[in-house]
Amino acid sequence: MKIPDIFQHDENYRSIMQRLFEASMEESFNAIMITEAVPGYPIVYVNPAFTEMTGYNPEDILGKSPSILQGSDTDAAVLKRLREDLSEGRPFHGRAVNYRQDGSTFMMEWKIAPIRDDSGGVSHFLAIQRDVGDRWSGASGVE
Numbered sequence: 305m306k307i308p309d310i311f312q313h314d315e316n317y318r319s320i321m322q323r324l325f326e327a328s329m330e331e332s333f334n335a336i337m338i339t340e341a342v343p344g345y346p347i348v349y350v351n352p353a354f355t356e357m358t359g360y361n362p363e364d365i366l367g368k369s370p371s372i373l374q375g376s377d378t379d380a381a382v383l384k385r386l387r388e389d390l391s392e393g394r395p396f397h398g399r400a401v402n403y404r405q406d407g408s409t410f411m412m413e414w415k416i417a418p419i420r421d422d423s424g425g426v427s428h429f430l431a432i433q434r435d436v437g438d439r440w441s442g443a444s445g446v447e
């Protein structure tokens with residue numbers, strides 16, 4: 305079911321939808337990041353769960369690239385697959401070692417969905433991210 309269908313008979317549906325999305329992101333247990341779809345993928349939004357997971361406040365990270373989370377232990381093969389998926393307009397799902405603001409490492413699992421504007425071009429990317437701790441096999445791919 306598409307979310308707009310819930311509100312289709314309500315003339316205020318656009319503003320209700322906006323508040324619904326804001327509340328979903330602000331209250332989510334998962335980290336959420338939105339970037340622009342331009343080189344370097346500048347970050348335009350991170351939610352409170354992202355700050356809790358990584359230590360980065362919005363003001364530390366807005367305008368920067370998500371690559372700020374990477375370091376020498378981050379699997380380059382996963383990042384190559386990410387580049388290929390995004391350039392083909394496909395969603396991405398993977399996991400790799402990431403670094404918190406304090407330099408400590410954790411296993412990040414994240415999904416990226418391309419978000420299109422009304423003319424069909426990809427304008428933003430939405431990432432859902434979580435710290436998978438011990439719940440990983442050691443393989444760099446997810447499937």
Ligand SMILES: Cc1cc2nc3c(=O)[nH]c(=O)nc-3n(C[C@H](O)[C@H](O)[C@H](O)COP(=O)(O)O)c2cc1C
Binds near residue numbers: 337338344387402
């Ligand atoms: C929406 C979005 C979220 C991303 N989140 C992460 C992340 O959580 N961890 C990570 O290591 N890389 C993440 N990346 C990937 C880095 O941005 C990417 O590896 C880096 O920008 C270099 O990409 P490039 O070689 O295409 O410039 C994310 C990318 C996008 C578009």
